[in-house]
Amino acid sequence: MIFTLAAKELKILFASPLAWVVLAILEAIVAYVFLNQIDAFDAIQPKLAQLANAPGITEIIVAPLFASVATILLMTVPLLSMRLLAEEKRNRTLPLLMSAPLSMTEIVLGKFLGLLAFLAAVVAMPTLMALSLYAGGRLDPGLLLGNLLGVALLAASFSALGLYISSLTAQPIIAAMGTLGALLGLWLINQSATEPDSVLHYLSVIKHFEPFNKGLVNTGDVAYFALFTLTFLVLTVRRLDRERLGG
Amino acid sequence: MAQQASSVTVSAHALYRSYGSRVAVRDVGFELRKGEVLGLLGPNGAGKSTTMQILTGNLAPDAGSVHICGIDLLEHPRMAKALIGYLPETPPLYRELTVDEFLRLAAKLHRVPRHELAGAVLRAKQRCGLAEVGRRPIGSLSKGYQQRVGIAQAIVHNPEVVILDEPTVGLDPIQIREIRALIRELGGEHSVILSTHILPEVESVCDRVQIMHDGQLVYSDTIAGLKQFRQGHSLVIGLRAPPPHAELQALEGVTQVEDISDTLVRLHFNPGANPTDALVQASVARGWGLYQLSPTQASLEDVFVQLTQREETEALP
Numbered sequence: 001m002i003f004t005l006a007a008k009e010l011k012i013l014f015a016s017p018l019a020w021v022v023l024a025i026l027e028a029i030v031a032y033v034f035l036n037q038i039d040a041f042d043a044i045q046p047k048l049a050q051l052a053n054a055p056g057i058t059e060i061i062v063a064p065l066f067a068s069v070a071t072i073l074l075m076t077v078p079l080l081s082m083r084l085l086a087e088e089k090r091n092r093t094l095p096l097l098m099s100a101p102l103s104m105t106e107i108v109l110g111k112f113l114g115l116l117a118f119l120a121a122v123v124a125m126p127t128l129m130a131l132s133l134y135a136g137g138r139l140d141p142g143l144l145l146g147n148l149l150g151v152a153l154l155a156a157s158f159s160a161l162g163l164y165i166s167s168l169t170a171q172p173i174i175a176a177m178g179t180l181g182a183l184l185g186l187w188l189i190n191q192s193a194t195e196p197d198s199v200l201h202y203l204s205v206i207k208h209f210e211p212f213n214k215g216l217v218n219t220g221d222v223a224y225f226a227l228f229t230l231t232f233l234v235l236t237v238r239r240l241d242r243e244r245l246g247g
Numbered sequence: 248m249a250q251q252a253s254s255v256t257v258s259a260h261a262l263y264r265s266y267g268s269r270v271a272v273r274d275v276g277f278e279l280r281k282g283e284v285l286g287l288l289g290p291n292g293a294g295k296s297t298t299m300q301i302l303t304g305n306l307a308p309d310a311g312s313v314h315i316c317g318i319d320l321l322e323h324p325r326m327a328k329a330l331i332g333y334l335p336e337t338p339p340l341y342r343e344l345t346v347d348e349f350l351r352l353a354a355k356l357h358r359v360p361r362h363e364l365a366g367a368v369l370r371a372k373q374r375c376g377l378a379e380v381g382r383r384p385i386g387s388l389s390k391g392y393q394q395r396v397g398i399a400q401a402i403v404h405n406p407e408v409v410i411l412d413e414p415t416v417g418l419d420p421i422q423i424r425e426i427r428a429l430i431r432e433l434g435g436e437h438s439v440i441l442s443t444h445i446l447p448e449v450e451s452v453c454d455r456v457q458i459m460h461d462g463q464l465v466y467s468d469t470i471a472g473l474k475q476f477r478q479g480h481s482l483v484i485g486l487r488a489p490p491p492h493a494e495l496q497a498l499e500g501v502t503q504v505e506d507i508s509d510t511l512v513r514l515h516f517n518p519g520a521n522p523t524d525a526l527v528q529a530s531v532a533r534g535w536g537l538y539q540l541s542p543t544q545a546s547l548e549d550v551f552v553q554l555t556q557r558e559e560t561e562a563l564p
Contacts, residue, residue: 008341010342011344012341091337091340093339093340094340095305096356098303099305099328101324103324208261245307
């Protein structure tokens with residue numbers, strides 16, 4: 001049942017031009033970053049050959065590529081998540097789901113997975129670009145997988161937050177702006193932290209993504225993203241339940 | 248006894264619901280049996296939609312209980328909701344999907360088994376006259392067709408109870424007739440609750456009627472009962488040379504005389520004491536020049552006024 005809902009979200013996304021425009025523009029940007037990094041690698045290759053423990057192509061090309069994917073997710077998830085619940089409320093289509101034999105959790109998870117499936121398409125392209133490097137060299141699969149895991153966790157967290165904010169309003173644009181603000185805030189929250197063990201570092205999304213970008217998979221970072229996602233999914237379920245109960 | 252219990256499809260008991268300090272539904276309770284069509288009548292804001300939202304599990308009541316075919320809606324919402332088809336005031340349609348896709352989705356969400364999906368969608372389309380527009384996106388359909396898709400969505404999983412909130416709004420007269428025929432047909436095998444503020448609609452479709460006012464049920468009876476209730480106790484007469492009110496008042500049975508215009512007068516009379524004969528004779532004898540005589544049937548508004556005023560006078564000590 002969750003997958004029926006997820007499939008419905010995907011279908012509706014792809015029925016509108018928004019999804020295609022977003023995909024096309026994102027892939028163009030990612031491709032530009034990718035080619036840029038290849039150029040940079042080409043330019044410094046002679047110097048690298050002289051170094052004893054030189055960084056490989058994965059470090060020079062793939063890591064920055066996925067760092068830019070992370071930034072792109074930050075900018076695009078709000079655009080895609082805004083309509084998940086806000087538009088259903090505005091068009092008054094929520095009763096269809098509410099009066100069907102579904103639990104609130106199923107509704108929320110269906111929407112969440114639908115968005116994640118779309119984001120998987122967004123991430124699939126840079127992954128293919130990275131894999132194409134196998135044509136001319138060897139990749140560090142650990143670093144690549146670390147980056148993929150990091151981006152996947154990032155996408156899940158952003159989607160959960162976006163879904164929650166979308167449940168708060170009937171105006172998709174407000175949901176988009178709210179999500180963008182919240183995500184940017186969490187991204188930059190540690191900028192003003194002067195002490196190295198400040199709690200702000202712990203809250204910052206970027207601090208938890210950086211290790212993945214370097215190929216480090218820490219349980220702490222995984223737990224951060226898992227808790228982040230779970231918290232906002234639970235909040236969304238509760239929010240919808242309260243709407244049914246409250247006035 | 249068990250037979251009897253199972254034929255009750257909807258049983259609502261003492262439902263209360265308020266929005267903030269405004270009470271939208273107050274002590275509403277009723278029972279609906281299999282095969283019955285119940286009309287929920289009332290002016291805007293009377294609590295019809297709220298009641299329907301509660302019955303379909305879209306809104307939780309502050310107090311009270313709802314049983315669908317014996318299953319508690321609040322305790323086992325999923326089992327109970329599977330037995331309900333609901334068309335809200337605004338049809339919940341995804342404009343991007345085609346009619347076929349949408350009905351398929353609605354059927355899947357209501358757990359119609361995979362191998363029955365195609366048949367269920369086809370039957371719903373045929374019943375609602377949507378056979379030719381299956382491949383069109385819902386957004387491109389006219390309002391009447393969208394309304395029909397809304398109804399199709401509510402019956403696609405063949406539910407025991409169909410709840411329709413103002414199903415004929417926005418339809419042209421021919422479509423209204425078709426939809427009414429459909430509702431009557433549905434009433435044969437399912438239980439139907441529909442809300443409306445069009446009295447003839449209730450009379451032509453429903454077996455029973457309940458009138459809501461200010462969140463309360465103020466009237467509940469069969470259609471025959473309503474017709475009798477509506478039988479007017481007044482006449483509108485046109486007189487070219489109207490006499491003083493006292494003379495009209497003197498006619499047997501007349502309780503009240505009311506001017507509508509210079510020559511039109513409304514006579515209220517006691518039930519069972521129709522003064523028409525006496526009036527015609529008096530008019531001829533005294534030269535009042537009677538040129539119009541029409542018994543009035545109480546309009547819906549009159550029924551409301553009567554019902555609500557009765558409530559108020561009963562409330563007085």
